[in-house]
Amino acid sequence: MTLKEIASMAGVSVATVSYVLNNTAQVSEETRKRVEKIIKETGYRSNILAKSLRKNESFLIGVIVEDITVWHTAYIIDGINEIAEARGYNTILNNLRLLSKIESQFEHISNYQEDIDKAVDVMIGMQVDGIIYVGMHDRKINHVLHDIKKPVVYCYCYTDGEGSSVRYSNEKTVYQMTQMLINNGHKEFGVINGLKESEPAALRFKGFQRALKEAGIELKPENVACGNWKYREGKEAAAKLLGKKDFPTAIVAMNDDMAVGVYDAAKELGLKIPDDISVTGFDNADIVHYMTPRVTTVERPLQEMGYRSMELLLESIHGTSVGDVNITLPCALIGGESVKKLVTTEEL
Amino acid sequence: MTLKEIASMAGVSVATVSYVLNNTAQVSEETRKRVEKIIKETGYRSNILAKSLRKNESFLIGVIVEDITVWHTAYIIDGINEIAEARGYNTILNNLRLLSKIESQFEHISNYQEDIDKAVDVMIGMQVDGIIYVGMHDRKINHVLHDIKKPVVYCYCYTDGEGSSVRYSNEKTVYQMTQMLINNGHKEFGVINGLKESEPAALRFKGFQRALKEAGIELKPENVACGNWKYREGKEAAAKLLGKKDFPTAIVAMNDDMAVGVYDAAKELGLKIPDDISVTGFDNADIVHYMTPRVTTVERPLQEMGYRSMELLLESIHGTSVGDVNITLPCALIGGESVKKLVTTEEL
DNA sequence: AATATGAATTTAAACGTTTAAATTAAAAAT
DNA sequence: ATTTTTAATTTAAACGTTTAAATTCATATT
Numbered sequence: 061m062t063l064k065e066i067a068s069m070a071g072v073s074v075a076t077v078s079y080v081l082n083n084t085a086q087v088s089e090e091t092r093k094r095v096e097k098i099i100k101e102t103g104y105r106s107n108i109l110a111k112s113l114r115k116n117e118s119f120l121i122g123v124i125v126e127d128i129t130v131w132h133t134a135y136i137i138d139g140i141n142e143i144a145e146a147r148g149y150n151t152i153l154n155n156l157r158l159l160s161k162i163e164s165q166f167e168h169i170s171n172y173q174e175d176i177d178k179a180v181d182v183m184i185g186m187q188v189d190g191i192i193y194v195g196m197h198d199r200k201i202n203h204v205l206h207d208i209k210k211p212v213v214y215c216y217c218y219t220d221g222e223g224s225s226v227r228y229s230n231e232k233t234v235y236q237m238t239q240m241l242i243n244n245g246h247k248e249f250g251v252i253n254g255l256k257e258s259e260p261a262a263l264r265f266k267g268f269q270r271a272l273k274e275a276g277i278e279l280k281p282e283n284v285a286c287g288n289w290k291y292r293e294g295k296e297a298a299a300k301l302l303g304k305k306d307f308p309t310a311i312v313a314m315n316d317d318m319a320v321g322v323y324d325a326a327k328e329l330g331l332k333i334p335d336d337i338s339v340t341g342f343d344n345a346d347i348v349h350y351m352t353p354r355v356t357t358v359e360r361p362l363q364e365m366g367y368r369s370m371e372l373l374l375e376s377i378h379g380t381s382v383g384d385v386n387i388t389l390p391c392a393l394i395g396g397e398s399v400k401k402l403v404t405t406e407e408l
Numbered sequence: 409m410t411l412k413e414i415a416s417m418a419g420v421s422v423a424t425v426s427y428v429l430n431n432t433a434q435v436s437e438e439t440r441k442r443v444e445k446i447i448k449e450t451g452y453r454s455n456i457l458a459k460s461l462r463k464n465e466s467f468l469i470g471v472i473v474e475d476i477t478v479w480h481t482a483y484i485i486d487g488i489n490e491i492a493e494a495r496g497y498n499t500i501l502n503n504l505r506l507l508s509k510i511e512s513q514f515e516h517i518s519n520y521q522e523d524i525d526k527a528v529d530v531m532i533g534m535q536v537d538g539i540i541y542v543g544m545h546d547r548k549i550n551h552v553l554h555d556i557k558k559p560v561v562y563c564y565c566y567t568d569g570e571g572s573s574v575r576y577s578n579e580k581t582v583y584q585m586t587q588m589l590i591n592n593g594h595k596e597f598g599v600i601n602g603l604k605e606s607e608p609a610a611l612r613f614k615g616f617q618r619a620l621k622e623a624g625i626e627l628k629p630e631n632v633a634c635g636n637w638k639y640r641e642g643k644e645a646a647a648k649l650l651g652k653k654d655f656p657t658a659i660v661a662m663n664d665d666m667a668v669g670v671y672d673a674a675k676e677l678g679l680k681i682p683d684d685i686s687v688t689g690f691d692n693a694d695i696v697h698y699m700t701p702r703v704t705t706v707e708r709p710l711q712e713m714g715y716r717s718m719e720l721l722l723e724s725i726h727g728t729s730v731g732d733v734n735i736t737l738p739c740a741l742i743g744g745e746s747v748k749k750l751v752t753t754e755e756l
Numbered sequence: 757a758a759t760a761t762g763a764a765t766t767t768a769a770a771c772g773t774t775t776a777a778a779t780t781a782a783a784a785a786t
Numbered sequence: 787a788t789t790t791t792t793a794a795t796t797t798a799a800a801c802g803t804t805t806a807a808a809t810t811c812a813t814a815t816t
Contacts, residue, residue: 108533109461110802128482141503155489185456458772
């Protein structure tokens with residue numbers, strides 16, 4: 061069913077039908093009714109491809125994700141899609157499958173950039189109006205999408221290159237979390253950081269240090285550990301920290317997975333949370349539901365990051381934005397029962 | 409950069425360039441070289457929209473998912489995308505966001521069908537060559553996608569309507585799991601089933617019963633419980649089952665979430681797994697990594713389901729399939745340490 | 757009565773491809 | 787030398803829209 065057929069059925073020209081469809085010119089009440097009736101009856105659906113070709117606007121957004129099976133990715137996509145749908149855009153998704161590639165090739169992702177280029181190629185071929193790149197942020201990535209003349213927004217990941225970006229705050233969030241612990245009277249801290257090379261690990265640690273410094277609290281070097289974000293290393297690190305005679309009163313784990321490790325290490329040492337040791341996490345991962353007592357953690361604004369990325373991109377597409385914008389969204393502290401109130405130093 | 413421009417740069421007609429590009433007619437070695445050089449130099453990319461319009465084939469596949477934030481969905485999408493990419497197809501994704509709607513509207517998903525229709529509308533408008541519908545299978549859904557004249561494959565979910573489908577085996581898998589328990593000498597069973605109204609719960613229970621029946625084992629009605637797939641109800645049910653004097657030797661939980669509930673209930677009663685009570689789960693969810701001892705569970709062939717769905721759809725699109733096909737894939741039993749060997753009845 | 761106005765509609769070109777059919781040029785067969 | 791065959795290339799229509807410009811026709815203005 062095409063415009064032409066509708067037109068001939070209604071006894072008008074294709075132009076008139078198009079005008080009715082898009083409400084883009086004056087059409088007499090009578091013909092409008094007639095055409096609309098036929099459109100409804102036939103269940104006619106406009107060919108978006110033809111429309112896009114003619115209008116040189118595809119209403120298509122390309123979304124490249126580094127790995128869709130990393131759980132937070134789905135929430136970001138969710139956010140992106142919600143805005144896209146509301147604004148009449150469609151998304152085409154390309155999953156780089158980075159994680160399975162890293163696993164199978166032993167950290168040797170040779171064709172990584174090649175894959176991105178290929179994805180971009182296809183998307184440009186599809187005439188996308190813009191691209192959102194959802195990366196994992198354990199590495200610094202520079203200029204992953206180069207010389208495409210379309211608007212680009214980087215979401216979640218870090219980039220030094222041109223293009224707007226949407227991230228969440230690592231430094232400030234851990235700063236606040238640490239402040240909260242300090243306000244609860246904690247003075248002796250242990251920390252289990254994420255991967256050394258990782259940017260967010262560095263930032264989170266920075267926030268942690270800033271809070272301590274401001275409060276004049278000293279951090280013993282032997283109370284600083286580094287994990288690989290995973291349960292096992294978190295547990296091992298915690299076992300060391302808690303195995304000493306005068307272990308800290310609070311352990312800041314830089315993600316929930318390692319926080320579970322702290323829980324288990326504490327349990328094995330016969331320590332009760334939060335009475336003997338306070339613990340905080342980061343991510344508000346699924347595992348939190350199973351932890352008793354519920355861990356105090358951080359929720360990242362994942363869906364919101366999707367919203368903002370898409371909105372930013374649309375602004376860029378419609379030319380209403382002024383250059384590249386870099387947004388850093390705040391996280392929410394999720395209170396649990398894993399932190400003991402030692403003294404109240406809060407005023408008011 | 410268009411065909412026309414390339415053509416004029418190479419001093420040939422657009423047709424020739426098209427022939428070079430698609431290798432679809434004889435072109436002299438000389439002109440081919442010349443054209444190819446210019447294509448490479450200019451970085452020309454064919455406009456897929458125009459191509460699709462002309463060829464009446466979009467190389468686009470519509471993927472409708474009921475909720476992308478349900479973790480297994482990502483793995484299915486992953487599988488779908490992998491095949492799509494390999495075969496030169498693109499996917500456009502529509503996320504119905506069913507879960508958040510159910511949560512916010514109190515089980516009253518009024519515009520559910522409407523949303524599907526809208527998604528289908530857009531996809532047909534985009535001239536997709538076919539549609540894959542990835543549903544959750546807690547309900548029976550009939551004819552969700554009606555009178556579209558395109559190939560459709562239902563993935564994961566149940567449907568009575570036309571269209572091919574790809575699922576995994578619930579009945580047989582639990583049957584095998586139960587057999588394994590029986591082979592390990594278990595005779596007294598408890599079971600924590602999923603939601604009563606749910607199709608997979610019914611099927612899993614059926615498999616469970618079949619194994620017992622074949623082995624001549626009787627199931628006490630008081631040892632049958634129903635949860636809502638969630639931790640809390642699993643734990644409550646387990647507490648009841650294990651609180652009795654002569655509780656079973658094995659509890660079959662119909663998913664991992666509830667199995668964790670069993671673990672915690674057992675722990676609170678001072679029962680050791682697997683010494684005092686054997687437990688099995690289903691899903692091989694993330695939580696399994698944190699369970700000690702590791703639970704014996706089931707891995708669904710999620711990615712494989714994505715592969716098969718896409719392959720089936722492509723066969724349908726290319727007319728090489730014969731009518732609707734319904735595929736049920738087997739699951740893998742993931743051995744853990746949560747099952748005690750009471751007696752060995754296995755022969756050989 | 758002639759002209760101007762304006763609303764409703766149509767015409768036709770354009771978007772970037774593909775491809776059947778036509779044309780041209782060269783080589784082969786008579 | 788003419789005709790036939792074959793290879794290489796071009797022409798032009800088609801896909802389904804949008805939209806500027808042109809046309810038609812009724813009504814209002816002079």
